[in-house]
Amino acid sequence: MFEASEVKRLIEQGLPCEFVLIDGDDGVHFSGIVVSASFEGQLKVRQHQAVYATLGKLMGNEIHALQLQTYTPAKWAEARVELGL
Template identity: 50%
Template structure:
């Protein structure tokens, strides 16, 4: 079963993040707040695709659901 901390490490390994919070306690359903400068100038779907790319095949195999808030550093500062 996957832990929130493991999921956090998977995202960090594939995407440079200024801030990252991951929650979830059942091992398959998670929520995340991902703040990355890589999101600058990108639409929401493109931001999510960057996170999914960082997770690779784990999205199909280990993670059933991932709810995300994807923000640039400026958006995070103003939130």
């Protein structure tokens, strides 16, 4: 079982991020927001794959699910107003 903070650390270690927020309290199911300039010009599926790649073999094994919202910094500036963050 994993802590949300460990999932966050692994993502930040493997991907240049401006912002990462990971929630989850059962140790196997998580949700989060990841903001990275490296997402520029990528489809959402590629953005999510980049995040999953930072977790490697943990995805689908120790980490059963990670529901993601991914943003470029410009899109995040718009979205965080809508989300109230």
